[in-house]
Amino acid sequence: MGRKKERFYTKKHQRGSSAVRIRKAALLTAAILFLDASEVRADMPYDTYSYNYWGEEVKEPHSYLYAGMISGDEIGTDLSYPSDLFVDDQRLYVADTGNSRVLVLSMDGALETEIGFAKNEADPLKNPQGVFVTEEGHIYVADTGNSRIVEYDSAGNYLREIGRPVTTLIPDTQEYSPTRVVVDGAGRIYVIAYGINMGLVEFNGEGEFQGFMGATQVSVSMFTYIWKNYFSTQAQQDRMETIIPTEYSNIFVDNENFIYATINNLSSEDREAGADAIRRLNPTGTDILRRLGQYPIIGDLEGATFGYDYSSFVDVAATDYGCYFILDETDGKIFAYDYDGISLFVFGRNGIRAGNFQKPVSIGLSGDESRIYVLDNTLNRIFVFQITDYGRHLLDAIRLNNMGDAEGSTREWQEVLKLNSNSELAYTGLGKTYLTEGNYKEAMECFELGNSKKYYSKAFSYYRKEVMETYLTKAVIAAAVLFLVIWLIRRIRRYRRWVGEVRCYMQKN
Amino acid sequence: MLYAEKLKYVFYVIFHPADGFWDLKREKRGSLSAALTFVALTVLTLGIEKLNTAFLFNENRISEVNVMVDVITVLLVFTLWCVANWCTTSLMDGKGRMKDIFTAIGYALFPIILIRLPLVLVSFCITAEEGAFYYIFGFIAYAWTAILIFMGTMMTHEYSLGKTVFTCIITVLGMGIILFIGLLFFNVISEIIVFVSTIYKEVRFR
Numbered sequence: 001m002g003r004k005k006e007r008f009y010t011k012k013h014q015r016g017s018s019a020v021r022i023r024k025a026a027l028l029t030a031a032i033l034f035l036d037a038s039e040v041r042a043d044m045p046y047d048t049y050s051y052n053y054w055g056e057e058v059k060e061p062h063s064y065l066y067a068g069m070i071s072g073d074e075i076g077t078d079l080s081y082p083s084d085l086f087v088d089d090q091r092l093y094v095a096d097t098g099n100s101r102v103l104v105l106s107m108d109g110a111l112e113t114e115i116g117f118a119k120n121e122a123d124p125l126k127n128p129q130g131v132f133v134t135e136e137g138h139i140y141v142a143d144t145g146n147s148r149i150v151e152y153d154s155a156g157n158y159l160r161e162i163g164r165p166v167t168t169l170i171p172d173t174q175e176y177s178p179t180r181v182v183v184d185g186a187g188r189i190y191v192i193a194y195g196i197n198m199g200l201v202e203f204n205g206e207g208e209f210q211g212f213m214g215a216t217q218v219s220v221s222m223f224t225y226i227w228k229n230y231f232s233t234q235a236q237q238d239r240m241e242t243i244i245p246t247e248y249s250n251i252f253v254d255n256e257n258f259i260y261a262t263i264n265n266l267s268s269e270d271r272e273a274g275a276d277a278i279r280r281l282n283p284t285g286t287d288i289l290r291r292l293g294q295y296p297i298i299g300d301l302e303g304a305t306f307g308y309d310y311s312s313f314v315d316v317a318a319t320d321y322g323c324y325f326i327l328d329e330t331d332g333k334i335f336a337y338d339y340d341g342i343s344l345f346v347f348g349r350n351g352i353r354a355g356n357f358q359k360p361v362s363i364g365l366s367g368d369e370s371r372i373y374v375l376d377n378t379l380n381r382i383f384v385f386q387i388t389d390y391g392r393h394l395l396d397a398i399r400l401n402n403m404g405d406a407e408g409s410t411r412e413w414q415e416v417l418k419l420n421s422n423s424e425l426a427y428t429g430l431g432k433t434y435l436t437e438g439n440y441k442e443a444m445e446c447f448e449l450g451n452s453k454k455y456y457s458k459a460f461s462y463y464r465k466e467v468m469e470t471y472l473t474k475a476v477i478a479a480a481v482l483f484l485v486i487w488l489i490r491r492i493r494r495y496r497r498w499v500g501e502v503r504c505y506m507q508k509n
Numbered sequence: 510m511l512y513a514e515k516l517k518y519v520f521y522v523i524f525h526p527a528d529g530f531w532d533l534k535r536e537k538r539g540s541l542s543a544a545l546t547f548v549a550l551t552v553l554t555l556g557i558e559k560l561n562t563a564f565l566f567n568e569n570r571i572s573e574v575n576v577m578v579d580v581i582t583v584l585l586v587f588t589l590w591c592v593a594n595w596c597t598t599s600l601m602d603g604k605g606r607m608k609d610i611f612t613a614i615g616y617a618l619f620p621i622i623l624i625r626l627p628l629v630l631v632s633f634c635i636t637a638e639e640g641a642f643y644y645i646f647g648f649i650a651y652a653w654t655a656i657l658i659f660m661g662t663m664m665t666h667e668y669s670l671g672k673t674v675f676t677c678i679i680t681v682l683g684m685g686i687i688l689f690i691g692l693l694f695f696n697v698i699s700e701i702i703v704f705v706s707t708i709y710k711e712v713r714f715r
Contacts, residue, residue, distance in 0.1 A: 448564050457565055457637035
């Protein structure tokens with residue numbers, strides 16, 4: 001499929017005459033020595049944009065800059081088709097699938113531990129595709145080739161293994177190949193396995209099978225249903241696609257123990273119905289993702305309209321304050337959304353320039369979101385993206401607002417607006433703080449600029465009340481005075497008429 | 510004074526459509542100029558509505574609104590209906606002339622002005638939660654106009670109810686056909702122009 005637009009920044013327009021160019025070259029050499037983020041910006045191998053109220057891509061300053069990569073050279077050993085990356089505060093954990101091992105790296109990429117075996121040397125891992133680390137530092141590995149989950153302590157010592165779930169719900173003929181694993185705060189273990197479309201496989205802390213969780217509902221259009229069940233022949237039915245629920249492509253546990261689950265194969269019925277390609281599941285498997293945005297959370301919106309490939313979500317990472325970053329395989333983009341499901345920014349792309357992906361598979365956030373790590377399955381390296389001032393202000397504004405710090409949030413939103421005066425998000429955010437402070441008029445202005453009708457209505461209702469309270473008494477008094485004056489005038493006229501009539505009468509007689 | 514009275518008569522028409530439309534034609538209590546005034550006001554109303562409705566209820570992107578497009582659309586639909594209606598009714602024993610149809614439809618547009626123009630002001634005073642009223646009244650305006658157009662057609666052509674329904678359907682179809690033929694002509698003519706200009710160029714460059 002074709003790329004949408006070939007967007008590259010050029011510095012062409014900045015080039016002047018040769019004399020100027022020489023001086024510029026000298027300056028440039030000097031500048032390189034003091035290279036900072038803003039200098040690099042123009043050379044980023046991708047654009048950053050966000051979707052506005054009208055569903056248009058609006059370019060904005062970069063939120064994250066490509067800051068380098070961690071490849072075999074930094075690690076000291078080459079990766080081979082790695083498929084999962086986990087980032088905690090101190091380390092990176094990579095499921096190095098092709099080499100049948102899990103690597104524990106420092107933040108700079110130096111190899112710390114290599115896990116290649118389960119119980120002992122005679123029991124190696126086989127193409128592990130998932131890795132997860134708990135708060136205590138226990139490492140869970142989805143050992144795909146051996147159909148088991150293996151748990152290690154923080155030093156990489158084997159603790160236990162959890163094998164195939166003991167249940168009749170999965171037929172014996174069905175292979176069990178766990179690909180991703182997460183563990184929530186209560187010790188429940190959730191596993192995605194190949195070909196199991198009943199949802200996530202759930203184990204309790206002891207490793208006993210508990211059931212399936214968060215199964216996706218099958219949506220069938222009325223036409224398909226009637227055609228399939230009442231009109232088609234057996235031969236036709238055999239050739240039809242079976243309608244099966246979508247499977248999750250990846251999972252992530254956030255700090256509140258809710259599970260973000262991405263879907264990379266939304267059916268066309270789901271798309272038409274405006275379904276999202278991500279869910280946030282509570283422990284009972286109910287989707288509780290907030291959706292106050294104008295558009296479904298499916299990545300690029302244009303894919304739907306103009307027939308380009310849809311974004312295909314392969315991984316997600318969430319912050320502690322409800323923002324989440326979704327990795328898209330189709331275009332190699334990272335979509336960031338806030339807790340309301342409104343597009344924050346989009347960046348990254350697939351390509352051949354330094355900083356472009358080939359086949360991104362996994363995304364990880366450092367503790368304070370200052371860095372984003374993206375694992376590439378084909379290039380066998382980890383890309384590192386560094387947050388910019390703009391991105392920092394944006395995320396801080398949301399974080400502070402989430403913490404209830406209106407003042408700090410206002411300050412940050414104002415900084416965001418200085419750098420990007422198109423930011424609807426910032427206007428809306430600023431409006432929210434005005435709203436809590438009681439500056440309804442300002443809040444309304446901000447919400448109008450931010451195209452947020454919901455909040456505008458809220459601010460307006462307060463403003464109206466305020467206006468009513470101020471002017472209602474005055475209005476009533478004014479009306480009463482008016483009535484009185486009219487009444488008096490009428491009275492006087494009537495009296496005069498009466499006087500006139502009386503005079504007339506008197507003159508007649 | 511006469512013109513003002515004919516304008517004022519619209520209030521009788523919209524509340525007593527059967528009687529009103531009958532007298533409109535038979536007693537000459539309405540006039541074409543008054544009807545055209547209402548058409549102009551309707552166009553104005555829709556323009557004002559698009560540009561000036563409060564932020565909460567304005568679905569349009571102000572920077573991209575082109576009032577001329579709306580003006581032409583309204584006038585086109587109005588004219589198309591009248592012409593198509595005249596075409597059908599003259600084949601179906603309609604008693605109305607072109608002028609009568611124009612007048613009746615013009616008067617029938619009045620509820621749009623009467624309701625939707627004040628609604629623009631109202632939109633500044635209500636919140637999204639109270640928006641139901643706004644939308645219901647907006648809908649009532651159109652429904653009322655539709656009923657009036659129906660009644661107007663019935664009275665102007667002295668039709669029965671069933672025949673009016675049938676005529677209205679045919680009129681809508683007729684509008685489609687006229688539009689189709691119009692576009693066809695437009696296409697053919699532009700092709701001809703291109704053809705002629707090409708020939709001219711060829712001859713000139715020889």
